Amino acid sequence: SLKLKGRSNSSPLPLSALDFIPVSEDDVFVPIPFVVRNYFDEMLPRELQLQVFSALIALHERDHLRTIARGSWTVIKASSSKNRWVGKERGVRELVKLSRVSKSWKALVFDGQLWNALGLRPLPGMHKSQLLALSDIGGHFSTSLNFAGHVHLNTLSDITEKLCLTSPLSIPSASTQLTSVNLRGCINLTSRSLHHLLVRSPMLEKLCLKGLNVVTNTTCDILAMYCPRITVLDLSRCLNMDAEGIQRLASAFKARGDRLLLKELRLSGLKKVDDKMMATLGAVTPFLEVLDLSYSRKLHNSALDAFVALDEDQEIGDDVETVLLTSSELGRDLSDSTRYRRRVTRLRHLSLTSCVLLTDQACSNLVHAVPQLELLELADIGEDLKDDGLVRLLSTTPLIRKLDLEDAGDITDSVLAAVTPTQEDPEETSTIPSTSLVEPGQALEHLVISYASNIGDDALLTLVRRCRRLTVLEADNTRIGPEVLREFVTLCRLRKLDNAKIVAVDCRMINDGLVREMIPMTRPRLGLRTWDTRKLRYLDARDFEESDAIMKAAHGQDELDEKRVVIKTFYSWQGVDIVWAARDKRRKANAKRRANESSGGNETDGEEASGSGRGSGGGTRWWSPGGRRSRPSSGTNSPPAFPELNSDGQCVIM
Structure with missing residues (x-):
């Protein structure tokens, strides 16, 4: 009940207004809580959340392409450490950073739907535990595996187990869904872990094992047995594998009556190449378009002849085209009336660089067998490469786009x-005809x-x-x-x-005056706007605010101008060195001028007469207060001034 207050002499009213306010135990000055709802985590379904994270990578890639198209991507920007990763690679790194926000976001970031292409090039320092966790969470969705350059990778067997799915009825054991694998540079792998991955990857189509010593002839046997869909294979520079492995790979398909689906086969540096291997390979690869046999020191002319030759009793498919040639068409004895049947291949790129045992007869053996040839590399073969065989082959290759005849000293105008x-x-x-x-x-x-x-x-x-x-x-x-x-x-x-x-290096008729004459239309180097080429210090006109600045820096030779022709000569290299020296000299002069302005340029005569230890600009003096020069150990330049450390009125220590 309300207790009434008696009337007093000092108060005109018997009750106070505060008597009607109820007493509360809580602090009335505490602000009312305002709950911010997390609409992303609470309202959006998981599929939309994954779409948002997926769009993050796409936006980074699109922004970089837009920057390039707009013309604002320059050498200086590309050389900055913050732009080491751009486009899709930067998006992947930002996506991984978002996993630190919360546990729910970490589960979203490492969802397998975002990692169907398991490429770790943007994450070179990923720890073993993180790699296994990523493979465990998103491995079941992965169709591409790119570990190129991860030299410390030694957990391939564990990763393979993480990538395996429950096998369908048609496959007797668990397998991965990988269709593309790139392990180039993974030098810490073992043959056992590599073979384990290949056995569990029956849908594999692209495989790059370039330069790995763990690749052996047994690897080729496993490919023949467990990877029948392989279309792109790179086994270049695998020192522990030779032609016998390729022979066994091709023979396994031939024995089953199947064909290799290979379209691209790179075997640079293959040892012990012989006619038998090439004949077997040619018989089971009717779809082959790229063949790299460069640096195969034992490759003979007869091996290439065996690659396209057909015996009279040899069975061929209906889709294999053949051609019948005379001895004269093959550059052989004119009196020989023998007719030779050749298989018409689909080769577009043939590399025979540094196959030192070859002659131009190898070209004659391929006449009418490579009508779709576009790239032919015959460099470093030497003087045994004559005109006759080359002319016969080139007359039957109307689509030729690249021809490499370096070191062919005996070829002529023919x-x-x-x-x-x-x-x-x-x-x-200005237009190229479309005929x-x-x-x-x-x-x-x-x-x-x-x-x-x-x-x-x-x-x-x-x-x-x-x-x-x-x-x-x-x-x-x-x-x-x-x-x-x-x-x-x-x-x-x-x-x-x-x-x-x-390119006109070591050409006596090309002199310095001619190179200078071409300066308005040329450039000395083919520049690139990438972080990896930052130390080459390309000159980009986009980095100069004024149009005349590039003229002063490099005589107007913008090394990133695609319309300028690159002239590579001895005098061009001299020009690059001169420009580098001029840029270094200009940079040092600018640095020295800024140092002078910050140290002694702001001192007035009145300040010097007063003997004050501080200038109006806050810079330190070049001379000591006692009138003597500073010690030699202090250097030729004054130390940097820190005004915030000298604001208490004390003297400056030189």
């Missing part, structure tokens, strides 16, 4: 004539004739004028003259070819 179109356009236009390519040379883009000292200027001039797609001409240590260089640069600019390049 080889250039074989890849020079007969028709010459009366007028040069069907029927003549060798109409598609030629890259030609290497270095050390071919018997080639003359007239043949080169004709080729440059008629091969309208020619973008790269490497002719170092040849008799190339000034007219060829001028014509190539002029026509490339007229045809608007991007990233055109001519």
Whole structure:
């Protein structure tokens, strides 16, 4: 009940207003709590949350492409440490960082739907435990495995177990869903762990094991038995494997009556290559488009002949095209009336670089067998490569785009004539004709004739004028003259070819004056805007605010201008060195000027007369208060000033 207060002499009212306010035990000054709801975690379903995280990677990739298209991506930006990872790779790193927010976000980040392509290039320092956790959580969805460059990887067996799914009825044991595996550079692997992965990957289509010593001939047996869908295989520079392994791989398919689905086979540095292996390989690879046998020291002319040869009693499929050739067409005895049947392959790229036992007869053996050939590499074979075989082969390859004949010192103008179109356009236009390519040379883009000292200027001039797609001409240590260089640069600019390049190192007819004459249309190097090339210090016009600044820095030679032709000569290298020295000198001068301005430039005469230890700008003096120079150990420049440390009025310690 309300207790009434008696009337007093000092209060006119018997009751106070505070008597009606109830007493509360809580603090009335505590703010009312405002609950912020987490709509992302509480309202969105899990599938939409995963879509948001997936869009994070796509946005990073799209933003980088937009930056490049806008023209704001420069060498200085690319050289910055914060731009080491860009595009998709940066998005992956940011996605992993989000796993630190909460446990629920960590579960979302490492959901398998976001890691169907398990590529760890952006995460070179990932710990073993993290790698196993990622494989455990998202491995069941992974179809691609890229561990290239992870030299400390030694947990492949455990990762394989994490990637395995419960097997369907058609497969007797658990298997992965991997279709692409790249283990290049993983030098800590063991043969057992590698074979375990291959056995558990029956759907494998692409495999790169380049340079791994754990690859043996047994690896080829496992591929033949457990990986029948393989289409891209790179076993280059595997020192513990030789031609016997490839022989066993091809023989296993031949014995089963199957065909290898291989489209790309790279076997650079393969040892003990013989006719038997090449014949078996050619019989079971009707779909092969890329064959790399470079640096196979034992490869003979007869091995290439066996690769495309067909016996009379040999069974072939209905989809295999054949051709019947005479001895004269193969460059053999004209009096021989024997007819030879050859298999027409689908090869587009053939690399025989540094196969030192080959001669031009190897080219004759491939006549009419490679009509779709686009890239032919015959570098470092030497003087045994003559005109006859090359001319026979090139006359049957109208789609040739790249021809590498480096160190073929005995070839003459006849080889250039074989890849020079007969028709010459009366007028040069800015567009390339879209007519069907029927003549060798109409598609030629890259030609290497270095050390071919018997080639003359007239043949080169004709080729440059008629091969309208020619973008790269490497002719170092040849008799190339000034007219060829001028014509190539002029026509490339007229045809608007991007990233055109001519190499004329050690060419006596190319002098410093000619290179200087071409400066307005050329550049000394083919620059790149990447973090990996930051130490090459390319000159990018986008890094200069004023258009005249690039002229002062590098004589106007923007190394990132795609329209400028790259001229690679001795004098071009000298120009790069001169520009580097000028840039270093300018940078040191600017640094010295800034140091002078910050140290002694702000001191006035009145301040010097007063003997004060501090200048108006807060900089330290060049002289000690006692009138003597500072000790030699203090250096030639004054130490940096810290105004916040000298604000208490004390003297400055020099």
